[in-house]
Amino acid sequence: MASAINATKYKKGLHRLTVQEAQNTKLGQAGMVWIDDTVEHEGPFSAIYVHAEAVIDTSECQIGIDDAPATITLAAKETIYGHFPSIELDSGTVLAYYSGKS
DSSP, X not given: OOOOOOHHHHHTOGGGSOHHHHHHTSTTTTOEEEXXXXXXXXXXXXXXXXXXXXXXXXXXXXXXXXXXXSEEEEOTTOEEEEEEEEEOEEEEEEEEEEOOOO
16 A cells, blocks of 8 residues: 655655655556546646647646646657646646555
8 A cells, every 4th residue: 555645745855755655656556547638637646658749737737847837748658757746638648657645
């Protein structure tokens, strides 16, 4: 069972996580979700793999990027890593990897 990850602690870097929390950030260990709709999906997520070019609507979700533009376009076959509290797409298809529940 995955342990909860405190979002504030996570934003300060992986070295602030417990061993168990850090291990839960490995891709796939806490599960994943296929996203191909325009509904907000709650994370937190540690990585996003882009299956088909995707546009993330940062104005409608908590992507965790300071001063992000209203939308971010990601190319197909691209993977981005970070702490993403939630994801909402305008278009495209992604596989989002959970980092654990907060």
